[in-house]
Amino acid sequence: MHPTPLYCAESARRDTAGQLASRFALPLVAQRPTDGYWLELGPERLELVTSAKHGAVYAEFVEGAARHRREQGGGRGQPVAKAVGLKGAKDLPRVVDATAGLGGDSFVLATLGCHVTMLERSPVAAALLADALERAARDPSTQDIAARMTLVHGNAIDWLAQQAALPREARPDVVFVDPMFPDTDKKSAAAKKGMQAFQHVIGDDLDSAQLLEAAIAAATVRVVVKRPQRGVPIEGVKPSVVLDGKSTRFDLYIIKALRPQDFADAD
Numbered sequence: 001m002h003p004t005p006l007y008c009a010e011s012a013r014r015d016t017a018g019q020l021a022s023r024f025a026l027p028l029v030a031q032r033p034t035d036g037y038w039l040e041l042g043p044e045r046l047e048l049v050t051s052a053k054h055g056a057v058y059a060e061f062v063e064g065a066a067r068h069r070r071e072q073g074g075g076r077g078q079p080v081a082k083a084v085g086l087k088g089a090k091d092l093p094r095v096v097d098a099t100a101g102l103g104g105d106s107f108v109l110a111t112l113g114c115h116v117t118m119l120e121r122s123p124v125a126a127a128l129l130a131d132a133l134e135r136a137a138r139d140p141s142t143q144d145i146a147a148r149m150t151l152v153h154g155n156a157i158d159w160l161a162q163q164a165a166l167p168r169e170a171r172p173d174v175v176f177v178d179p180m181f182p183d184t185d186k187k188s189a190a191a192k193k194g195m196q197a198f199q200h201v202i203g204d205d206l207d208s209a210q211l212l213e214a215a216i217a218a219a220t221v222r223v224v225v226k227r228p229q230r231g232v233p234i235e236g237v238k239p240s241v242v243l244d245g246k247s248t249r250f251d252l253y254i255i256k257a258l259r260p261q262d263f264a265d266a267d
């Protein structure tokens, strides 16, 4: 896949564009592309845009759906919070979101008080996330939440393998996994939300089975896999528990059940 160019027409933001280009190895171009997909840094935010008729895609933690979630969200009773184990928890888990995407799930968990490390391998998604985080860190209504979110640009399979070698207390409690599957459910859902550009640029995640393995080896409490309600589970280890929702399902892999030997001393 060709690298996605980054264009900035705002003279006041050229330095920021240069920093984004070098941090995420994006080619900075002097002219607005005339076809394909590109990232454009405007006066307000960074967007993924295209010459075709798709809407612009960006990550957002301050306004719109994120504001609604922050103000009216279902608290620890909402499905993603239950899946991660927040309901009734005394201590909040340290969460790694291994497939951060545009950060929607990470944001919900950070809003509920979790510290979330967001791993993202796509330079486009990672740049969109970095821009949204920077805006959230400047806004008084989101700065505390943004302070609990850390972005790491890289492949989660490698990053989690390093974590698995650390002592138990240094490893993440929960690893959250939401890959882009080559199935139709998520594609049509993404298409409805005007996310075709994101889908096209990121592509399918064909290595989810390796990612699940790496997540199980690194997590100390559980791995949570988010799937469309009727989607197939990730190949390999079977989920210990399945939480069904209306459109989304969470497959839980409980470490104590999968690796009881790790808990022998603690019991």
Ligand SMILES: C[S@@+](CC[C@H](N)C(=O)[O-])C[C@H]1O[C@@H](n2cnc3c(N)ncnc32)[C@H](O)[C@@H]1O
Pocket: 098, 099, 100, 101, 102, 103, 104, 105, 106, 119, 120, 121, 122, 125, 154, 155, 156, 157, 178, 179, 180, 202, 205, 211
């Ligand atoms: C379906 S999206 C995640 C959406 C996200 N849960 C949200 O709320 O916005 C999947 C993302 O995971 C990323 N991804 C998949 N496998 C990865 C890996 N091994 N390492 C890092 N990122 C990965 C993809 O680049 C893509 O951006």
